[in-house]
Amino acid sequence: MRVGELSRRSGVSVPSIKYYLREGMLPAGERTGPNQADYGEDHVRRLRLVRALLDVGGLSVAAAKEVLAAVDGDVPLYEALGAAQDAVVTVPGGVSDEAAAEARAKVDGLVARRGWRVTEANPGRRAAADVLATYARLGWPQFGEAIDDYAAAMEQLAAREVESVLSGTDGGGRERAVEGAVTGTVLGGSLLLALRVMAQADASARLLGADPSDKFTTDS
Amino acid sequence: MRVGELSRRSGVSVPSIKYYLREGMLPAGERTGPNQADYGEDHVRRLRLVRALLDVGGLSVAAAKEVLAAVDGDVPLYEALGAAQDAVVTVPGGVSDEAAAEARAKVDGLVARRGWRVTEANPGRRAAADVLATYARLGWPQFGEAIDDYAAAMEQLAAREVESVLSGTDGGGRERAVEGAVTGTVLGGSLLLALRVMAQADASARLLGADPSDKFTTDS
Incomplete structure (x- = not known):
């Protein structure tokens, strides 16, 4: 899916999605053109987790990044x-x-x-x-x-x-x-x-x- | 005491003190000149409380303001x-x-x-x-x-x-x-x-x- 649909599905605004991408909290999508990428169900699930940690868990962005690094790390x-x-x-x-x-x-x-x-x-x-x-x-x-x-x-x-x-x-x-x-x-x-x-x-x-x-x- | 001594006594930097004054979290000192004010022990105690709420209690500035309004209000x-x-x-x-x-x-x-x-x-x-x-x-x-x-x-x-x-x-x-x-x-x-x-x-x-x-x- 494109970033617009990812935004609708996850309830997270496009600027916020771009911010999480830049911060490494959301993995990049699959590049399909010079300014386009394709996202999947994993991205929807990750965005829900990111927002849960920030909004419901009350973590700072820095703390959420450390937690997500542990999720992604081996x-x-x-x-x-x-x-x-x-x-x-x-x-x-x-x-x-x-x-x-x-x-x-x-x-x-x-x-x-x-x-x-x-x-x-x-x-x-x-x-x-x-x-x-x-x-x-x-x-x-x-x-x-x-x-x-x-x-x-x-x-x-x-x-x-x-x-x-x-x-x-x-x-x-x-x-x-x-x-x-x-x-x-x-x-x-x-x-x-x-x-x-x-x-x-x-x-x-x-x-x-x-x-x-x-x-x-x-x-x- | 002047703002510099208030800073030393409370361990809070002068820019932070000025921020708390602007935000109404710290009452103004007694004006003693065009750019000078005098602060007392109440200010030292209030600054310690402000920093306790923010740093140790983890409150946001907005939440701390509401709590302090309840302290000050009748x-x-x-x-x-x-x-x-x-x-x-x-x-x-x-x-x-x-x-x-x-x-x-x-x-x-x-x-x-x-x-x-x-x-x-x-x-x-x-x-x-x-x-x-x-x-x-x-x-x-x-x-x-x-x-x-x-x-x-x-x-x-x-x-x-x-x-x-x-x-x-x-x-x-x-x-x-x-x-x-x-x-x-x-x-x-x-x-x-x-x-x-x-x-x-x-x-x-x-x-x-x-x-x-x-x-x-x-x-x-």
Whole structure:
């Protein structure tokens, strides 16, 4: 199909398609003339994945590129899974102060307590320490006390997530398996935060009383 | 203090400070001359909060502006808390297809099953439905089956989060309370995803075997 039909089929505008081509996020079509190329079903599927990572997964273009490089590269499944896991957290430029050192020690302690097999380079370590250090710098160190509860909840979910991604991707070939791993890992983070927003709204309504003008679906 | 000292004290560059002033995210200083203004400790604290929301919380400038408007506005605490909760999820432009309608029904069913008091307008509803619809469109509907596990975990954490934010913000006046609510709510999401990355890496290592060149802190 031509680029116009690819755009209609995928719901992605032609300028965006050209941008993804330039950035290497979408493989080139088969050249059929000086200014024409032919695209196939693989391109439609890839565009849907690209938009899922950016729009629904909330990844930056840079993070999506790294994840797609793992999909396309000839790397083992666990490496692709790791790239998808890492893409979900952004690690800000670090400040080296007392709060940062203390926060790092707290995260190291948590990892040891739970017996997690986590490399020194795992971006979750730095990202978690950054949150704890920021809590301390802003004068709210007590918010960091929830870290053990958070970790227990994530540990339970992560085991099932990884199992589900691995078992769900059986039998479709390597590329399909890696796509599934990336999709489940990245979008699962968005799903979790979406449910957290609803659960928090419910907890706020119960604890604070809600705006009486709001309309609730349940508990009316 | 002058803008140069404000920059040194807060670790934020002068061009960034000027940008936040233009965007209304930082209140103007007291004018002391045609091209000079005087800033105080409130400005240092506000800059730290702005950078925490953007860098550590991962909010967009637009989302951070909405949260800060709630901090500055004379709104009740539960509204500021709601603004912070909402800022954490981004709701992409919706597609109306069969997958979207089915996904929306699944989220409505979940909310009813759990008895959550959640308004129709809560962005978590739309964001959760978008993930489920995207799973279906990409051919991985089975990943949506984890939604009840996710919801149960988030419900348990959210109740404690909201309680901790409310009890931790007692006695500091309205502005300090709202700042605390915003900080705990936004940064808590980042902490959760950071811990999820580590928990997933641990689960992957256990299920798939890890790269033998990796160095683990525990379980060596």
